[in-house]
Amino acid sequence: MPSTTETISLTQALTSAANRAGRCRDCEPFYCDACGWEADVAFTADVVAFRDTTDGPEVLLITRKWAPFAGHLALPGGYVDPADATTVTNPADEVAVSAVAAAREAAEETRLNIIRDQLRHVGRYDATNRDPRGRRISNAFAIQFAANTTVAAGDDAATAEWVPLETALNQPMAFDHHHILTDAVRLLRRGVLDS
Ligand SMILES: [Zn+2]
Numbered sequence: 001m002p003s004t005t006e007t008i009s010l011t012q013a014l015t016s017a018a019n020r021a022g023r024c025r026d027c028e029p030f031y032c033d034a035c036g037w038e039a040d041v042a043f044t045a046d047v048v049a050f051r052d053t054t055d056g057p058e059v060l061l062i063t064r065k066w067a068p069f070a071g072h073l074a075l076p077g078g079y080v081d082p083a084d085a086t087t088v089t090n091p092a093d094e095v096a097v098s099a100v101a102a103a104r105e106a107a108e109e110t111r112l113n114i115i116r117d118q119l120r121h122v123g124r125y126d127a128t129n130r131d132p133r134g135r136r137i138s139n140a141f142a143i144q145f146a147a148n149t150t151v152a153a154g155d156d157a158a159t160a161e162w163v164p165l166e167t168a169l170n171q172p173m174a175f176d177h178h179h180i181l182t183d184a185v186r187l188l189r190r191g192v193l194d195s
Contacts, residue, residue, distance in 0.1 A: 008041045008135075009092070009094070010043050010080065010085070010092065010094040010097060010098075011085070011091065011092050013039070013041055013042055013043050013080075014029075014043075014080070014082045014085055016039070016041075017029035017030055017039065017042070017082055018082050023035065023037055024037070028079075029042075029079065029081060029082060030042040030079045031079075031133070038133045038134055039134065040134050040135060041134065041135045041136075041137070042079055042080075042134070042135070042136055042137075043079070043080040043094070043098065043101075043136075043137050043138070043139070044077060044078060044079055044080060044101075044131075044136050044137070044138040044139075045077050045078070045080055045098040045099070045101040045102035045105060045138060045139050045140070045141070046075045046076070046077030046102065046138050046139075046140040046141070046177065046180060047060075047075060047076050047077055047102045047103075047105070047106040047112075047114070047119070047140070047141055047142075047143065048060075048075055048122060048140060048141070048142040048143075048180060048181055048184035049076070049106065049110075049112060049114075049142075049143050049144075049145060050142070050143070050144045050145065050165070050184075050188055050193065051144070051145040051146065051147055051149050051162060052144065052146075052147055053147045053162075054147070055164065056164060056165065056166070057164075057165040057188065058162040058163060058164055058165060059162070059163055059165050059168045059181065060075075060076065060106075060110060060112065060151060060160065060161070060162055060163075061073045061074065061075065061160075061161060061163045061168060061171075061173075062074055062075070062076050062109055062110060062153065062156075062157035062158070062159060062160045062161075063153075063157065063158040063159040064156070064157070064158065064174055065156050065157060065158045066156055068131070068132045068133060068174070069174035069175065071158070072172070072173065072174040073163075073168075073171055073172070073173050073174065073177075074173055074174035074175065074177050075140070075173075075177045075180060075181065076105060076106040076109040076110050076112070076157065076160070077102060077105050077106070077109075077138070077140075078101070078105035078108070078109070078156065079101070079105075080097060080098055080100075080101040081101060081104070084097050084098075084100040084101045084104065085097045085100075087100050088100060094124075094139065095121055095139055098138075098139035098141075099116050099119050099121075099139075099141055100116065102114075102119060102139070102140075102141045103115075103116045103119065108154055108155040108156070109153070109154055109155050109156055109157040109160060110151040110152070110153065110154065110157060110160035111150075111151055111152045111154055111160070112145075112149070112151055114143060118143050118144075119141035119142070119143050120141060120142050120143065120187055120192055120193055121139065121140075121141055122140040122141060122142050122180060122183050122184045122187060123139075123140055123180070123183055124137065124138070124139050124140075125137070125138045125139075125140060125176055125179070125180060126138075127176065130175055130176045131175055138180075140180045140183070140184065142184040142187050142188065142193055143193065144188070144193040144194060165185065168181065169181065169182070169185070
């Protein structure tokens with residue numbers, strides 16, 4: 001097992017996830033509610049979705065259904081799945097594979113239909129203490145939607161709602177999602193997200 005501070009590639013993490021030796025039959029690739037197993041190192045992807053209304057910009061936030069941070073506001077997102085790497089030209093391209101995961105997870109949690117080419121990379125978040133489960137390396141993406149875009153909570157989200165940006169910036173959020181949101185707002189202000 002790699003130490004939690006060791007560098008590991010996305011490909012290595014996905015290969016490790018696909019090897020289920022020693023785990024129970026219910027184990028997901030990176031965690032297991034049945035036996036409590038958690039991967040030491042895993043890659044995740046998060047989405048900062050904005051929409052521009054007459055009252056100003058809004059950001060899409062979910063309420064987490066599960067630990068850690070159950071009941072907390074968060075950006076939609078989740079684990080990069082081994083299957084996500086099979087849909088891109090270069091499976092070792094961490095950002096490209098993470099964009100697939102980001103679009104898939106946002107759709108699962110909020111019913112948002114994301115065109116992957118419209119995602120803009122916000123950054124790579126890999127501070128060793130950002131997730132209490134272990135080393136979780138996240139690539140975050142931002143995207144802008146039309147004012148009439150609707151969402152609905154699904155999968156791991158208890159709620160999914162458009163929140164006025166100024167309200168969201170003043171809320172505590174799970175993990176380092178407030179930091180990610182702040183970084184994405186810079187792209188929004190620069191007009192980088194206009195499609
Ligand atoms: Zn298990």
